[in-house]
Amino acid sequence: METKTLLRKLSEASGVSGYEAELRGLVREAWAPWADEVREDVLGNVIALKRGTGAGERRYKVMLAGHMDEIGLMVTQLEGGFIRFTQVGGIDPRTLLAQEVVVHGREPLPGIIGTRPPHVLPPEARNKPVPWDELFIDVGLDGSRLAELVQVGDLITVRRSMAELEDDRLSGKAFDNRASVVAIACALERLAGLKHEWDVYAVATVQEETGLKGAMTSAYGVYPDIGIAIDVGFGNMPGQSELDSIEMGKGPSIAFGPTAHPAIHEQLVSVAQANEIPHQIEPIPGASGTDAWAIQVVREGIPAGLLSIPLRYMHTSVETVVAQDIARTGRLLAHFTASLDAAFAGRLGLNR
Amino acid sequence: MKALIQELVEAYGPSGHEGTVRNLIRRHVEPLCDEVRVDAMGNLIALKRGDGSGRRVMLAAHMDEIGVIVSHVDEKGFLRFGTVGGVRPTQVLGTRVLFGNGQQGTIGQEQPASPDEKPSFDKMFIDVGAPNKEALTVGVGDVACFQRPFADLGQRLMSKAMDDRIGCAVLVQALRDLKPSPHDVYFVFTVQEEVGLRGAVTSAYGVAPEVGIALDVTIAADTPEAAHMNMALGKGPCIKVKDGGMLAHPGVKNLMVATAQRLGIPYQLEVLLGGTTDAMAMQTSQAGVAAGTISVATRYVHSPSEMVDYDDVLNSVKLLVGILSAPIVL
C-alpha cells in the first residue's frame, strides 16, 4: 500500500465534522479489500469487520477507531458580496488570515479569508489576532449572485494540497486524523497475512472534533471487548514544552494513564518491543481528548488503549508527519491484534 | 394558541421543580394520546401511535426554566444564592423572584467598590422582606424563578420562560393538529435541560427513537449591534444546521427544508454561535439518533422578557405537523 498516495487522497478530500460523506466513500474504498463486511451506522461511522479465527460461540472483538472528520468552517451570514463564518471544531484562528478556502455552496467556489488592509488600521490592531467578526470570505461575487449560490449553513474547507518535504516528511491539512485512517488501512492489509483470533472492527468515526460523538455511538453499537483509538499527538517543536511533546520520527506513542487500561498498555508495549517497532511512551495524567476517552465509558465500560502519531502544527493546514511513523503505527496495530487471545482476555477479566 | 402559551409561560418551573408545568401539560395531552407516563427524572412522555408504516420519532421540548437557588441564610434573613442554568449577573438586579411556595422577593446587591464595577453574583442576595431570620418561609435549597407576566404585543409576544414553554406549546398544538401519521411519535416534555440536557439524556435512552427533533428557542440577532447571526423575528421557524453543541443530521435538516418548501412555509437556516438543545443529547443516545431542531427565534433569551413572533410560532407548528404527516426518508 502506498501510504503517501492514500494520505494525499484522504487529506485533499472534504469531510468536516457532521458532513463526512466524501470521506466515507474513500474509506470504504481503502478498507473494503481487506474486510469481510463494511457498513455505516446512523451518524455515518464506517464500520469494517474482519473476522478472526477464534473458536467458540462468540469471538472476542477489538475495535480500532480513527476519526475521519476534519475541522472546518461554516457560513453564518451573507453580507453584500462577503461571507461571515464560524468554526466547526477547534480551528486555530491565527491561521485563517490569507488562507485560501473552498466554499461548498451549490457548487464548490474558491475563496480567500481576508480582512481590511493593515494600512488603514491603527498600529495596535496588528499586534492582535483578527477577531472573528472582522474576518470575511471573499469569493469574488456580488451580493445577489452570492445569495444564489451560497446559503447559511454551507460548509467551508481549507484549500491545501499535500506537500512532500525532506526526510520522509509530509505536510497538509486534516492529517489529524486522516493519517490514522491510513495507519488502520496499513494494519488491515498486514492482518490479511497474519492469523488473528479476535474479530476486528475498524471504525472510521465521525464528529470527533465536535465532541467524540461518532466514537460514543459506534462503540455502543459495535459493543467491543476492547477499543484502541488511533489519533495524533503533539510532535516536538521549539517553544512547545517537552512535557507536552512526543518525538517526530520515533514511532507512535503509547498512552499511559487513566485513558488506557494498564494491561492494554503493557501488551502494546511488549508487542512493539517483540516486533522491534519504534515507539514511545506518553504519560497522560487526565483526559486524552480522543476517541479512547469516549469509548472507555460506553455501556458497562470498555477497556481501551491509545496510539498517537507524532504530528507538528496540529489544527493548522500545514500539519506535518513522518511517513514512516504512519507505517509503524499500522504494523503495531496489526501485531497487537494478532497477539490477542483467550489468555489476554483472562488478564483483562473479560468473560464470554 | 395565545391562551395556551400564557398558561405555560407564567407557571413556576425552574430546573428540578417542573411538577406544576408537567401537570398543566399532562391535562392537555393525555386525552389526545395512546399512552402517557412520567419517568424517574420527571420527564413527561406521551405516545401517539402511527399506522405502523413509519419511524419511531421523539420530539423534545423542555419544561424547565432558569432560576436561582438559596445557598445560605444570613443572620439578618437575607438569602445568598447560586444560579440554576444560564443566568447572567447583568439581568437580575431589581428583578422579582418567585419561590415554589408562593413567596416573592427581589434581588439586591452590596455597595459596589467603584461605580464601574461589573455586577457579580457573590455580591448579591435575595430579599423576601422578612423582618428577621425566624420569619422566613424559605431556606437553603429552595429555588425561585423570575417573575414576569405574559404580554401580548399583537404580532409579538413577550414573557419570561419562552425558553422553552414556547416549544412545549408548539408540541401541544402539533399534537392537537396532527391527523393520522405513519409514525409512532413520542411527545417528550423534558426536565433539567437548562442544567445540562439531563432529562433528554435519560428519556432518549428510554424511548430509543430513530429520529429526534427538539423544539426550542434560538437567538434572534435582529436587534441593534447584535452578534452576527442570521436569525430574526418574523422570518419563519429556524431550521438548525449547527449550534454550540451539535451539528444537525444533514438528512433531517434537508427533510425539514424540503417540507417547508413543499408546504409554502417560510423558514430560516440557523447557525447559532453558543448554546444548544435537547437534540444534542438525543443524537448520541445508544447507537446514535438522526437528530435536528426546529427553533423559534427569540430576542433577549434568558432575560425575564423574552420576545417571539406569533406567526413564527404558528409556522413552527405547521412545519412540525407537515414533517410528521409524511414518510421520513433521510
Add this chain to the structure above:
Amino acid sequence: MILQQLANASGPSGREEAVRQVVIEAIRDHVDSYQVDGLGNCIALKRGAAPAADGRSRRVMVSAHMDEVALMIVQITGEGLLRFRKIGGIDDRVLPSKRVLVGEKRVPGVIGCKPLHLLHDAEFGQVAASDDLYIDIGASSAAAAERLVQRGDYAVFDTPYEPWPQARLVKGKAFDDRAGCAVLVELLRGDPYPFDLYGVFTVQEEVGLRGARVAAYAVDPDAAIALEGTICDDMPKKKDISSTTVLGQGPSITIMDRSMIADRRLVQLLIDTAQAEGIPYQFKQPLMGSTDSGTIHLAREGVPTTVVSIPSRYIHSPVTLLSLDDLENTVKLMRAALIKLADLEL
C-alpha cells in the same frame, strides 16, 4: 479503623488497585459477591434479607470513589529530578515544600522550591506553577533516578494517618473520598438490608466521574446514594456567607451540586431519618462541586440520587482533617435511612 488503611493506601485516578485490595480484604466475608469491571470499579452485592413480594427486588446502589488527586511523573531530567503533571484538581499553592511517595516502591521525594533569599522582586508575589516545580528523590543523574522510578509513575502525598484525640479529629491524606469508602465498608459489614444493596467502589472520579458512569449502567439501580468527603470552609470569613459544610455538625445532605439535582424524596427521607434518630445533619451549600452522582443519575433511564458527605477540611491538599463524630454519624444516618428506603415510593 478501616479509614487508616484506606487513607494510607496509594490510589491515584487510573491506578486504584492498592485501595481496591484494602477494600476487598475488608468486605469479602460480608458480601455475597464482588467483581472488578473493565475500568477497575469494585462492585459488591449484599443480597436483601428476604425476597421482595413483587418478585423484583429493589436495587439500591451506594458508592464511594477510591481514587485521589495525585501527581504523575512525566519527565526525568538529566540531573535526576522528576518533572510532573497533576492528576485531578490540585491548587498549585499547596505543592511547595511537601513530601511525596513515588511509584509502587513508594520512593520518598520532596517538592522543593527556590530559596526565598534568592527570589527577584518580581517573583515574590508569584505562585510557582506546577510545571516549574520538581520532585527530588535524591538521585543526582537520570540513570540513578531511573533505577528507582520511571516516566508514568505516580506520586502521592506522604501524609500518614494520625488521630488528634484531644479534638476528636483525625488527620491524613485523601479523605476525599477514603472517608466515603470507610463508611461504605462499614455499611457492607453489618446485617443485610431489606433489598439488594450494591456497594460500588468507583474509579476515576477526580478526572470526570467516569467509573461511576459505567458502574451505574451495569448495576441499573432504582436509587443511588453517593458518599463523599466534601468541602468544609468553616474558617473565619469577612462576610456572612456559607461555609459549604461545618466540621462537627454531622453528615451533609446535597440538594443540588454542579453535576446533579437530588431527588427530593431521597433528601426528605434522609432528613426524616436524621430527625427521628436524633442524628445531627446539615445541608451542603448548593452548587458546590461535582460528584459521582452526576453521572450515576443519568444512567439509562435515570436514577433518583443524592449525596451524603463527611465534612473534611483542606481536601485536594496534602493534609486533610475530619471529625470522627461526623464519620460515625454518617454511618448511623446511612444505615437507618437505607432500612427506611425499602418502603420509599419511587
